[in-house]
Amino acid sequence: MSPERGVKAARETIRQAERLLDSARALLAGHAEAEQAVRSALAPLTAALAREQLAAMPVARLKEVADGGLRTAALERAGYSDVGRVHAASLYELRSISGIGATSASQLKLAAQRLAEAADESAAVRLDVEQQDAGSTALVRALGRLVAAGPELARARQVASGIEEELPRLLAAARPAGSRLRGLFTGRERKGEAAEAVRGLGEWLARSEAEETPLLLTQAATDLLRVHSSDAEAWIDYELRAPEYYGVLSEVVGRTAxxxxxxxxxxxxxxxxxxxxxxxxxxxxxxxxxxxxxxxxxxxxxxxxxxxxxxxxxxxxxxxxxxxxxxxxxxxxxxxxxxxxxxxxxxxxxxxxxxxxxxxxxxxxxxxxxxxxxxxxxxxxxxxxxxxxxxxxxxxxxxxxxxxxxxxxxxxxxxxxxxxxxxxxxxxxxxxxxxxxxxxxxxxxxxxxxxxxxxxxxxxxxxxxxxxxxxxxxxxxxxxxxxxxxVLAELPDLIEIDEWEEFSATDHEAYREAVAAGHLMPMRRAAYASPEGSAKLRRLTELVAEAQENNRKVVVFSYFRTVLAAVAERLNGRAVVIGPIDGGVSSARRQELVDEFTALDGPAVLLSQIEAGGVGLNIQAASVVIICEPQIKPTLERQAVARSHRMGQTRTVQVHRLLTVEGVDAAMVRMLAGKDRLFAAYARRSALAETTPEALDVSETVLARRIVEEEQLRLGLVPGQAGPDLTKRY
Structure with missing residues (x-):
């Protein structure tokens, strides 16, 4: 190759490398700008949460963080009832309080500042689709840019960082080889280094081309320029992809568990x-x-x-x-x-x-x-x-x-x-x-x-x-x-409400018959035996109506098919009902029902047996959960609630447990508390185990027998010949 052609080839290699470096820098700059937009939108929200925390702290908390002993009585007499007021006050204002000197005022301000920093550090912003204020909307829109870039953004940034780290050095060393004039004033050793650098750039370019790096960088940089066309579009995208939004948020602020x-x-x-x-x-x-x-x-x-x-x-x-x-x-x-x-x-x-x-x-x-x-x-x-x-x-x-x-x-x-x-x-x-x-x-x-x-x-x-x-x-x-x-500070609140109802006359009659027969399962579903007079169904209907008024979707769980059938009959004409999902529904059809429920625009009710729908399926579309009766296995209920209250849920989840004041429900709630403590002590993180597992264990058969016997004694009924029925789900 002639010297002239060699210079031209080197110049072209250098130009291509410079374009690759420019693409990498553009991506990194765009990402940094997008992250800064998130931080700017987040700052006022975090500050507001921190102020709320400080306003809820009594001034006595200042003693806990002060280096020496602090007296807060003078503050309280002057009307400073919370740490927030102390933090907002100037040193002059604090020194003006009777009984507080310059040293005490400085100590109080320092203690308040420490608590303010801790509050700011712990403040976890929750995005609520039902509270779309200007500050939250700004954060959703800022996060949306990074979410839209997708999972390829992380790989593109990693590649861009490698280019930014290596190519400037190679380019600086290679430039003499791309200019005849520079070459005239460059020594032999330097020319050799330049030629080696050009070869290194060529290898970089060949590898980048094989791995489609230019396309990766260009696509990622383009994706970072996308913004939602409206506030409504931004919130809709957030509701569809909440886990991605919170994942990006935790990465940007570095505030994880x-x-x-x-x-x-x-x-x-x-x-x-x-x-x-x-x-x-x-x-x-x-x-x-x-x-x-x-x-x-x-x-x-x-x-x-x-x-x-x-x-x-x-x-x-x-x-x-x-x-x-x-x-x-x-x-x-x-x-x-x-x-x-x-x-x-x-x-x-x-x-x-x-x-x-x-x-x-x-x-x-x-x-x-x-x-x-x-x-x-x-x-x-x-x-x-x-x-x-x-x-x-x-x-x-x-x-x-x-x-x-x-x-x-x-x-x-x-x-x-x-x-x-x-x-x-x-x-x-x-x-x-x-x-x-x-x-x-x-x-x-x-x-x-x-x-x-x-x-x-x-x-x-x-x-x-x-x-x-x-x-x-x-x-x-x-x-x-x-x-x-x-680990999920952003998860919406879980509001659990026990809906205690009195047996109606028809409920009580069906219940007495089940107790006399000595069967636990009929006792558990007796409150639904006569749908027309069922107190539980009356309350369930009220809860569904309230959810509809608030544009919320509901999932109703029961262990029994007959209970779900009674619910479906009661809601006929009152709500859009999907299901039921039960043990006889194929796995493909179960998912189709959940997809149909999710896709519906507006309130709806999904019916499911708790064992069939409480495992594996994701039902985040529902923000109201109704459980028709207490479960023998506490884990069944936890699983069912977690179908809705999970990562990806964007609304506060309400859980309503329908219970009867007397009878089997109250007895089960009392007896199952021991099983729940066992699980908490050994399966969850805990240091509360104070006894042996065997002492806490309540097996299903023992629990059934104990409840039946207690209820027969309470109602003065002669025990029937049949034993506890633990199998029937109808």
């Missing part, structure tokens, strides 16, 4: 090891919250674990993030085992949140899909009940995910044995469950036994005499749990 909450209060050494675990996002198409990243890293670092996060925290997303990492690390085949009712939801989420393809091994096409999965790889989605029919091939899943893993807590059950077979041939195993233990700690121990048998040996015989804190410490290598209140 503290490390202890994020890591589920694991021992420090274990938490540090988990944080050091890499997490590749090349095949992921969703941004993660801090606690979700930690959960995915935990699954990868510990290899065989349970993530027992409370409902609504995105366990599915954490599993998909782990699958995407293993895909990038060379994994080819993966398997998700879940209840049939949520198979479609899993397939949707996998293909929406990652580049992986999902194969439904279910229904008439199961064998064809199985062969496709074996040939192509990625994720097989199999039902818990159908897993034992799956003939093992040569594939060894890089990760086995078992959703609602409490279904395999009985090691003797066929589905548990099938899961155990696949565990043995899988590299990583991840159990997901919001309810790892319902009645007995040993059920939870059985789950751990599937994964890390050595832990079970350490626990055997000890967990009945140690407290919950020590129990959680021992199972930490295999168990991670976080609760909503610890």
């Amino acid at each position: 503290g490390p202890a909450a994020t890591d589920g209060h694991l021992p420090t050494e274990l938490a540090d090891r988990v944080r050091a675990q890499p997490l590749d996002d090349r095949h992921r198409r969703v941004s993660l919250r801090g606690y979700q990243e930690f959960g995915a890293r935990f699954a990868l670092a510990q290899r065989r674990v349970i993530i027992g996060d409370e409902m609504g925290l995105g366990k599915t997303i954490q599993a998909i993030a782990a699958l995407a990492h293993l895909k990038a690390d060379g994994g080819t085949h993966f398997m998700v085992v879940c209840p049939a009712s949520v198979m479609i939801n899993w397939a949707r989420e996998i293909e929406r949140r990652s580049t992986l393809k999902a194969f439904l091994i279910h229904g008439p096409d199961r064998l064809r899909h199985l062969e496709e999965w074996r040939r192509a790889g990625d994720v097989a989605v199999v039902s818990v009940s159908g897993l034992h029919n799956l003939e093992p091939g040569s594939e060894a899943p890089a990760m086995l995910v078992v959703d609602e893993a409490h279904y395999v807590k009985n090691p003797e059950a066929r589905r548990s044995r099938a899961v155990a077979d696949w565990i043995r041939r899988s590299g990583h195993v991840l159990f997901l469950t919001g309810t790892p233990m319902e009645n007995r700690v040993n059920e939870f121990r059985n789950l751990v036994g599937h994964l890390q048998p050595e832990l079970v040996e350490r626990l055997r015989g000890r967990d009945v005499v140690i407290g919950s804190a020590e129990f959680r410490r021992l199972v930490a290598p295999a168990y991670l749990r976080r609760n909503q209140e610890d």
Whole structure:
């Protein structure tokens, strides 16, 4: 190549590199500007919340943060009843108060400032679609720019940062090679360095072209320029994608849950090891919250674990993030085992949140899909009940995910044995469950036994005499749990209301007959036996009418099909009713019903059996939850409520429990309190266990017998011959 052509080629390489650098800088500048817009919109909202906190603090709180002793009596006599007033006052105003000198005034201002800083740091802004004031709207619109850029923005920024870090140095070294005039005044060694730099730029450009970096940067920068055309459009987009908005908000302000909450209060050494675990996002198409990243890293670092996060925290997303990492690390085949009712939801989420393809091994096409999965790889989605029919091939899943893993807590059950077979041939195993233990700690121990048998040996015989804190410490290598209140500060309020009703005459007659027969289930649904005179149905109708007036959607849960039928009959002509979702409805149809309910413009009512709709389905469209009767398993109710009160909910959620003042409802509420305490102490983060699990356990059969006997005695009825009926759902 002639010197002239060499200079021209070098000049063109330099120009292309400069254009690439300009694109990278434009993206980084656009992102920084978008983030600053969020901070500017957030600042007045945070300041207002901090002022509210200070106004609610009595001046006595100043003593807690002062370096020395402070006397606040003079402040209170002068009318300074809260910290907010002290913080707003000037030093001159404080010194003017009788009994407060210059030193005391300075100490008071310093203490108030410390509390103000703490209030500002802890203030968590909640966006409420029902309170679309100017400040909140400005924040929604600012966040919308970053949300619209999508999950590719993070990768584009990472690439742009690498370009910004490397290319300026190479360009400075290469420029003499692109100018004949500069070349005349450049020494031989410098010319060699310039030629080497040009080669380096060429390699950068070739790699960028192969990876489509220019397109990535241009698209991301363009996306950052998009703004909502109106305030209404901004709020609609927020309501549809609330989790993305809050995820971006937490990234911008860097105000996430503290490390202890994020890591589920694991021992420090274990938490540090988990944080050091890499997490590749090349095949992921969703941004993660801090606690979700930690959960995915935990699954990868510990290899065989349970993530027992409370409902609504995105366990599915954490599993998909782990699958995407293993895909990038060379994994080819993966398997998700879940209840049939949520198979479609899993397939949707996998293909929406990652580049992986999902194969439904279910229904008439199961064998064809199985062969496709074996040939192509990625994720097989199999039902818990159908897993034992799956003939093992040569594939060894890089990760086995078992959703609602409490279904395999009985090691003797066929589905548990099938899961155990696949565990043995899988590299990583991840159990997901919001309810790892319902009645007995040993059920939870059985789950751990599937994964890390050595832990079970350490626990055997000890967990009945140690407290919950020590129990959680021992199972930490295999168990991670976080609760909503610890990591989702932005989640709308959950308002729980017990609606106590008196039996009507017809209710009471049906109830006495059920008690005399000695059957628990008829006792539980007796309040609906005569719909015309049902006190509970009257109250339910009032609640639905109120929800309609406020343009809210309602989900009604009951254990019994007959109760749902009575509700449907009562609401006929009064509301748009979808469902019911019950055990006889296929998984595909369940999702269709939820989609139909969600898509409806305006108020509506979704009816569901609590076991069929309380697991797996996301019903954020509903902000009013009505539970027709107390449940024998407290976890059923928690799961059902979490279908609506979860990440993505944008409205305050009201939960109404329909209860009767006397009879089975009151007895169940009282007796089930012990079961709930057991769960809280051992499955949730807690240090309140003061007794043994066995002392707190109330099994279903024992509870049924006890309630029936108590009610027969209370009503002076002769016990019937039949035993407690725990099976009928009609």
